[in-house]
Amino acid sequence: MIVEYIRYRIPDDRSAAFEEAYGRAALLLARAPQCADYELSRCADDPASYILRITWTSAKEHLEGFRGGELFPGFLAEVRPYVGMIEEMRHYEPAAVRGTGGAVPTLYDWMGGTEALERLTERFYETVRADDVVGPLFAHMDPGHPRYVAMWLAEVFGGPARYTGERGGYAHMLGMHLNRAITEAQRRRWVTLLADAADEVGLPDDPEFRAAFMGYIEWGTRLALANSQPGAAPVRQAPVPRWGWGVAPPYQG
Ligand code: HEM
Numbered sequence: 001m002i003v004e005y006i007r008y009r010i011p012d013d014r015s016a017a018f019e020e021a022y023g024r025a026a027l028l029l030a031r032a033p034q035c036a037d038y039e040l041s042r043c044a045d046d047p048a049s050y051i052l053r054i055t056w057t058s059a060k061e062h063l064e065g066f067r068g069g070e071l072f073p074g075f076l077a078e079v080r081p082y083v084g085m086i087e088e089m090r091h092y093e094p095a096a097v098r099g100t101g102g103a104v105p106t107l108y109d110w111m112g113g114t115e116a117l118e119r120l121t122e123r124f125y126e127t128v129r130a131d132d133v134v135g136p137l138f139a140h141m142d143p144g145h146p147r148y149v150a151m152w153l154a155e156v157f158g159g160p161a162r163y164t165g166e167r168g169g170y171a172h173m174l175g176m177h178l179n180r181a182i183t184e185a186q187r188r189r190w191v192t193l194l195a196d197a198a199d200e201v202g203l204p205d206d207p208e209f210r211a212a213f214m215g216y217i218e219w220g221t222r223l224a225l226a227n228s229q230p231g232a233a234p235v236r237q238a239p240v241p242r243w244g245w246g247v248a249p250p251y252q253g
Contacts, residue, residue, distance in 0.1 A: 002059045007088040008050040025078035028071045034061040106158025121146035124197035133189040155240045170238045180228040187225045208248045216243040
């Protein structure tokens with residue numbers, strides 16, 4: 001991905017037409033397979049100043065794919081009257097510094113932190129052990145397993161990175177699933193028992209939290225199943241994934 005920034009200086013009497021033209025041009029960006037997302041902002045302190053940010057799949061795809069493609073003439077026709085008002089138009093490589101701020105609580109905080117996760121995994125693995133479909137997989141489970149999985153989930157949902165620091169991180173978790181040949185029936189049962197345990201221990205049941213929580217569980221169990229098949233060759237080293245609210249953060253007024 002590469003980010004293009006275009007800074008414009010638009011006189012006040014042309015700003016409305018400029019925004020309307022970009023509204024039409026954006027319909028073409030929305031259809032362009034080379035464009036990941038875009039946003040036009042107007043400066044609150046200096047209203048003549050606008051910045052357009054477009055994330056492209058790559059600079060080459062932008063310059064050759066989009067500019068050489070069938071959508072570009074229509075896009076250019078909309079923005080051409082403003083080309084002379086461009087102050088900067090360049091591609092930027094995103095650096096490693098990025099993240100979300102504290103305005104939105106992490107899923108970890110929302111669910112009640114490590115204490116809530118340990119309550120969840122204790123109850124969950126009690127039912128897992130007693131279950132006829134998944135129980136056999138866990139017959140020789142380490143007694144610390146519920147606590148380790150709580151530690152993993154804490155890190156995934158925005159809590160402390162203790163699984164990475166104390167337990168070997170992603171590589172260790174992956175190693176625990178390799179060659180276990182998890183079946184789809186076992187994966188489904190694992191998901192169902194976890195959802196039941198979440199209700200039993202009283203995890204928040206608001207739609208936003210449960211959608212995000214179960215979204216991760218669906219994703220993670222499908223990976224666990226695929227990685228557990230004999231002959232699977234998953235990536236061996238990766239960071240612990242971080243999971244957020246997705247498209248539906250908590251409604252805060
Ligand atoms: C989101 C989905 C999943 C997550 C986050 C997860 C997480 C983990 C973690 C962190 C470990 C290693 C714990 C340690 O450090 O010792 C582990 C081990 C294991 N997982 Fe999973 N897992 C998932 C899905 C599944 C599924 C679907 C199954 C089978 C139905 C499964 C079966 C196992 C087994 C058998 C072990 C080894 C337990 C032991 O003997 O101690 N996992 N899992």
